[in-house]
Amino acid sequence: MALTIHVLDYGDIELETSFLVLGHECGRIRRVPVYGFLILGGTHPVLVDTGYRDNAIMESLGMRGLQFHDNMIENQLAKHGLKLGDIRYILHTHLHIDHAGKDDKFPMNTTVVLNRREMEFSVSGIMYPQYPKPDIMHLVERIYEPEAMRFLDLEITGAEEIIPGVWCEAAGAHTEGSMNVIVETAEGLACICGDVIYDFNDQIVNHVHTNNWMEPRVTGNHSGSKREEKGAIKKLLNNYTFLLPVHDRPAKIQNQQVVGRLAMTVPGPMSETVPERQWFPM
Template structure:
């Protein structure tokens, strides 16, 4: 099936499936739905002192404090998590998932208050309260902790699943077997294009290959705050967006794809959208922090 056909026909089929799934989940004693969508900004880890050139190729010096952010969307039709951050095993067993070399290179810091449970508790939720997990991609700082959501439905581009299990040469280092080993046991909606999650444009998943073969953006539309864009690693931070700067070659599977995504995000931003980066320390400090939220 061509992608253009999937965008119309497949998305309708998936939306119908999700609507049925929401009805089923609502009968399983999950927290009462909120009246309108809310976005919570969460964090899973901190990076300090990594080479700045990793985010912007050719940049000098080291990066300052940088989060590994992820996001929660509480929606009347189900709780949606955007990414799952760095593996919580790195709290009690440093290096057990990432390895000592990667921890040192990125200056990884992972403390108990940055666990999935601690972060979700800011919104009075537990992992079992999450209905859907949208993975912007399956790299180690965005797809740790997948196994903490055995009852959720995962939404992933099919190309990203293939890339994680059979990565191209030179791009294998950011996919960790420990993170993805249980994906074959999960309920997964394999996308080949865009998805209107609830059929009302309140949450949309937008295919944006570039950083990886199956990178995707997530867009939420809120009653008061308007359009909110979650970039994942499609755009690392504001410098990438403003300067049209590409990351290190290992962070750009398809450079033209990344540049096209930059242009799309700038268009949304210039139209009034709030852009929430996963790895911009300066911007992160200006965001509303959970338990505060955007609505």
């Protein structure tokens, strides 16, 4: 079975650079994409993440949303000949404001799949403003509808299969319940890694503000320890041929290094190659 991942473009957001990469270019505004991922070729269409509700809701975090007509989830799915009701499963890397904003557009027989720890964490108040009330209240509604919600217990079970060739694993980074979605493709394993990585260039290729060799720089937005964040990124670089974060273009990995970037389909042709990092001792 040849599974392919198609990147959906839900619009951009503008935010401060040090939110993405810890301590980097404080005060500078960066515009980044918000992606979703459509997994096709399997027994059922599977969608990963649904983007942010609307431009106004991003202002509650002091960020700017740039979502236009073409970015509407209906229009992004229509490019692949699909309607909302055709999606069998929605998987969430996590439930932050820019990842689960459109679930209420989907029928209740589309099953939303979450790591249970992320649902608990979303209402814990620890990262409160990043979990907006309408998104979380809708997910609570789904708990009470038959088959509208499926909880995973990834910290206990390890990997859980969703359809053949697609499974979830605890990410161990970004938020306490974040999960990675792994897809078996014809060219190797691809991992949709949510916000465990925000920016390949600054965190991994050049790893800014770090001295040691192969020392990924953590993001400016996480709920665990710095070491857990670094370890989770290293695990991704060790285990997968393709990495697909939500706010940067997909990357191809070889020997724990980013060797190329891809456009909107994985597997697919590389849009650019990335030279190995030069080592300049400080």
